[in-house]
Amino acid sequence: MASEQPILKLEDVHTYYGNIHALKGVSCAIPSGDIACLIGANGAGKSTTLLTIFGVQRAAEGKILYKGREIHHLRPEQVAALGVSQTPEGRQIFPRMTTLENLEMGAFLRGDKVAVAEDMEWVFSLFPVLQERTRQLGGTLSGGEQQMLAIGRALMSRPELLLLDEPSLGLAPKLVEKIFETILEISKSGVTIFLVEQNAHMALSISNTGYVMETGRIVLTDKASDLLQNEKVKKAYLGE
Amino acid sequence: MPSSNVKKFIVYSLFMGILILPMVGLPSTGFEITRALLVWGVFVGILAFWLLGKSIRGSDAFQSAAGGLAPFRSRLFDNFTKVPTKIYLCLLLFALAAYPQVANNYMVDVGITCLIYVVLGLGLDIVVGLAGLLDLGYIAFYAVGAYTYSLLNLHFGLSFWSCLPIGIVLGAVCGCIIGYPTLRMRGDYLAIVTMGFGEIIRLVLNNWDKLTKGPNGLLGMAKPAIGYPSFAEGGVKWVSYSLKSLHSLYYLILLIAVLTVIGVGRLNNSRIGRAWIAIREDEVAAELSGVPTTWLKLLAYAMGAAFASVAGAFFASKLSYTNPNFFIFMESCIVLCIVVLGGVGSIPGIVLAGIVLIAVPEVSRELQNYRMLVFGLAMAVMMVLRPEGLIPATRHKRELHETEGETYGE
Numbered sequence: 001m002a003s004e005q006p007i008l009k010l011e012d013v014h015t016y017y018g019n020i021h022a023l024k025g026v027s028c029a030i031p032s033g034d035i036a037c038l039i040g041a042n043g044a045g046k047s048t049t050l051l052t053i054f055g056v057q058r059a060a061e062g063k064i065l066y067k068g069r070e071i072h073h074l075r076p077e078q079v080a081a082l083g084v085s086q087t088p089e090g091r092q093i094f095p096r097m098t099t100l101e102n103l104e105m106g107a108f109l110r111g112d113k114v115a116v117a118e119d120m121e122w123v124f125s126l127f128p129v130l131q132e133r134t135r136q137l138g139g140t141l142s143g144g145e146q147q148m149l150a151i152g153r154a155l156m157s158r159p160e161l162l163l164l165d166e167p168s169l170g171l172a173p174k175l176v177e178k179i180f181e182t183i184l185e186i187s188k189s190g191v192t193i194f195l196v197e198q199n200a201h202m203a204l205s206i207s208n209t210g211y212v213m214e215t216g217r218i219v220l221t222d223k224a225s226d227l228l229q230n231e232k233v234k235k236a237y238l239g240e
Numbered sequence: 241m242p243s244s245n246v247k248k249f250i251v252y253s254l255f256m257g258i259l260i261l262p263m264v265g266l267p268s269t270g271f272e273i274t275r276a277l278l279v280w281g282v283f284v285g286i287l288a289f290w291l292l293g294k295s296i297r298g299s300d301a302f303q304s305a306a307g308g309l310a311p312f313r314s315r316l317f318d319n320f321t322k323v324p325t326k327i328y329l330c331l332l333l334f335a336l337a338a339y340p341q342v343a344n345n346y347m348v349d350v351g352i353t354c355l356i357y358v359v360l361g362l363g364l365d366i367v368v369g370l371a372g373l374l375d376l377g378y379i380a381f382y383a384v385g386a387y388t389y390s391l392l393n394l395h396f397g398l399s400f401w402s403c404l405p406i407g408i409v410l411g412a413v414c415g416c417i418i419g420y421p422t423l424r425m426r427g428d429y430l431a432i433v434t435m436g437f438g439e440i441i442r443l444v445l446n447n448w449d450k451l452t453k454g455p456n457g458l459l460g461m462a463k464p465a466i467g468y469p470s471f472a473e474g475g476v477k478w479v480s481y482s483l484k485s486l487h488s489l490y491y492l493i494l495l496i497a498v499l500t501v502i503g504v505g506r507l508n509n510s511r512i513g514r515a516w517i518a519i520r521e522d523e524v525a526a527e528l529s530g531v532p533t534t535w536l537k538l539l540a541y542a543m544g545a546a547f548a549s550v551a552g553a554f555f556a557s558k559l560s561y562t563n564p565n566f567f568i569f570m571e572s573c574i575v576l577c578i579v580v581l582g583g584v585g586s587i588p589g590i591v592l593a594g595i596v597l598i599a600v601p602e603v604s605r606e607l608q609n610y611r612m613l614v615f616g617l618a619m620a621v622m623m624v625l626r627p628e629g630l631i632p633a634t635r636h637k638r639e640l641h642e643t644e645g646e647t648y649g650e
Contacts (some may be wrong), residue, residue, distance in 0.1 A: 056527055080530030088528055094521040105518050108511075109530040157530060 002123065005026030005068050007032040007153055007161055007192050008053070013062035015045075015052045022048045024216035025062070030161075030194055030209070035187050037195040037203040039237055040213035046129040046196040047089050047093030049213070050163045053194075054086050055079045066161070081109055087150040089166050095139030100140050102149055117198040118155070123152040124184050149181070161192045166210070180206050200237035204228050213235070245291045250330055256283045259265040268381055336494060340487045348486045350602045355493040356551050358594035361578035362587065363547030368576070369633075371540035371586040372520025374431045376572050377418070377438025381411045383445060385552025390458040390562050391451070400464035400557050404550060412542035412551025414441075419541035423534055425457055426523075447562040457563025464492060464557050474645045486645065489558050496554060497591075500547055505545070516540055549650035581622055583629025592630050 005028040015023040022045050030036045038046050051057040053064055055076045066073040071079055085106075091233050103123060106201040107116045127148040133141060138149060147167055154162060167183065168176040176199065187193050197203035199207055203224075204210050210227040213222035220233070227233050260283065261276045296302055337338045340348045345506060388407040392398040398406075401620030418437045422430050452458065452509075465480040483489055515536050518526040527533050529607045538587050556562040574597065601615055 051526075054528065056524065075532065075534070076527045077530045077532040080528070086526050086528045092522050092525040094518055094525060096521055097517070101514070105514065105526070105529045105531075108515065108518075153529065 004047055006030055006065075007034075007067055008194065009063075009065040010049075010053070013049075013052060013064060015057050015058050015066075019059075022057075022216055023052060024058075025185040025231055026128070026213075026216070026218055028060075028211055028218060028221065030192060032192055033187075033190065034209060035183070035193045035195065035196055035207045036216075037207040038211045039200040039203055041237075042198070043215075045211040045216045047165055048212055050086060050165050050196055052196070053079075053163060054084065061151055069238075074152060077109070080157060080214040083158075083160040084163065085161070086156040086158045086163040087147075087154045087165055087167065090169060091147050093138040093146050093153065095137065096102065098135050098140055099138060099149060100134040101139070102153050103130075103156050106153035109157060115158070115204055119156055123155055126155075126185060144171055144179075147171060147175075147179060148182075151179070151186075155186065155191075161194065161221055162186065162204045164195045165194065166196060168197060168202060176202060177192065186232060200233070201228075245295050249288060249291050252282045252287055254494045256280060256287070260326050272279050285381065308485070321439060333498070334533060337491075340490045342561050345486055348490050350599055352486070352593045353602075354598045356555055356574065357578060357590050357598050358497050359500045359551040360548055360575045361582065361590040361594045363544045363551070364501050364575050365579050365585065365587075365590055366504060366507065366516075367540050367544040370508065370516040370520065370580055373422075373514075373537065373540060374427065374434070375541075375544070376431045376435035376569075376576065377441070378434075378544070378548060378575055379569075379571040380418075380441035381414060381548035382437040382552040382555070382571070383441055383564070384411050384414050384545070385549030385554075386556035386562045386566070387445060387452065387458070387552075388549070389553035390556045392438070393461045402461070407549045407553045408546045411545040411552075415541035416538050419538045423537055433557075435569065435572075436570060438567075438594060442503060442564050442567050445567070452564070454563060457561055458556075459561050461557055461560050461562075463489070463560065464554075493554055493558075500550075501587055501591065504547075505532075508585070508587070511535065511612045525596075541631075555626050577619065579620065581629060583632040586633035588635065589629045589631035596630070605628055637642030 006170070008028075010026050010028050013026045013059070014021070014025055018145060022065060026049055028036075028038075036046055038049060038227060040046050051071075052059050055071070056121075059072040062072070066079075066082055066084065069082075071082065071084075074082075094105060098103065103120060104116075110116055115229050121136040128146055130148055130152055138146065141149060146151070147169075151164070151167065154164075154183065164183070167179050171179065180202055181218060183193060183195070197205065204227055205224070207224040209221060210224040211218050212227070219229070220230070227240070257280055258278045313343055318332055343351065357484065360378070363381075365377065366376045367373050369380070373384075374410045385407045388410050389400065389403045392403050392406065393400075420436060422433050425433060446455055448454070463484050465482045466470050467478045467480045469476045483492055513525065515531045518529065519533055519536060524535060555566075578593045578597050579590060581589075582591070583589030600618070601612070
């Protein structure tokens, strides 16, 4: 592990949905400024991991540390206030709010209007198409635009750690490429990114670190470039 | 008349016939065919008139004629919208203030009831319209307000004004009590639980004989009073003037209603209001945006309950009497009807619906038993023709008439 303290660290985290043991001891550490990705099959517990980090699902056991501070007992709004942001799975934007209102909701916890306006400009520069749609209802946007809006909304809180849940879900390959290019751009601005993806090839190709998840456990951790060459990963997730 | 309208006419008439003939024609004494046919005839007549009007409006000749008139119409409309809303509001307020001066006592009484329901409707709109939590037991908070004032006044002689804040706090606490266990529920389940809660409050009031005198109710509360300084001999003295007349009570509830409109209006446009809408739209997404959903949902219940509690305290003091049967489930339904019919989230709509829904059954008392039929029919027709409510909120109108790619101004 690098000498610098990781921005996010999970230590043996367990999460339950009622009786279902969804996370069975997840541990990982994400260095500051990194792009890390978590790949795995449907139902492996990838989304649950993100929701647990954010406090939407409570961790029954284990520790979650953000910049060395324990956050597993915090409520979502407290986690958000620390500088963590998340896009929900399946492009959950507010369908009956306009694009502008959606973005404003992202800055819900912030009072500084000038800085919010600056960030709005930044989001529009990342996703120019959103600027053309400011007054359109979120629900009437196309799938790709909704995903951009979800990412844009998450950026509006000016996060230091951005959790992305399946940004490529249900998008055309061309759009997926565009979204991933933007993710790289966001990362260059200094935001740490933790990405959950089923599109393993795409996710690994932009990440530094990769985690492979199977039935609630992280079974493989390596450099993303090495994972791309790993025979097991190739067979199971890359379809080669 | 196009054939589709003819078909509609026949189908609708037959349907009405099946519905109305047995309902109207079978009173306790026997089958009165003439009366039944008369009522049916009226409906068929209205239907024919409506469809005829519709087909004339749809015809080419009318369209071309209307096309010529369009510039005039738009100019007329422009002139209406040019007048700022404030002037309309002042006119409306003036009309409401002048109302008791021209109306008789009975009409003033109906006016008071209307305004009470306007306050209730607006309070429920916070819970149902903004936060999207379906509450079928809302009238319980109205009961809490009424009984808080009654008991405190009878036992401790507290005045209406000092009871108001206590009632508001108690109402809000009750709102949180029902809110807390239902935080994780949505939709149908939430509706059932709130309905149960409403009934629990009523049954407790009905059966706690020692405190509430059960179904006999509480009697003899003081009317609200206002103090004014009197400059008699020996300096200034505060004299209290009891608001006994219907007129003065009308002005008091008018004041409460206006304050409610202002309060709910400000909430509507506030940061909290926006967060409530976000919760209604998508709870997880709201949570991920940093909205404290738990606390805001409780706040919605508490705020809604506080308004109902104020209305309840006023109601009890106006009648000087209260009993548990004022707070049956049907009342919750009527308040919900006001919100839905007026237009969810729309303040002017709810004010209008409150007045219409309470006044119409009163005014149509001459129709005797048919008045409920008229009432139900009016509601059904409304829901078919204008599902977004009498005066739809801009946001809600979008929801029901959403089309791909349409843009809206802010």
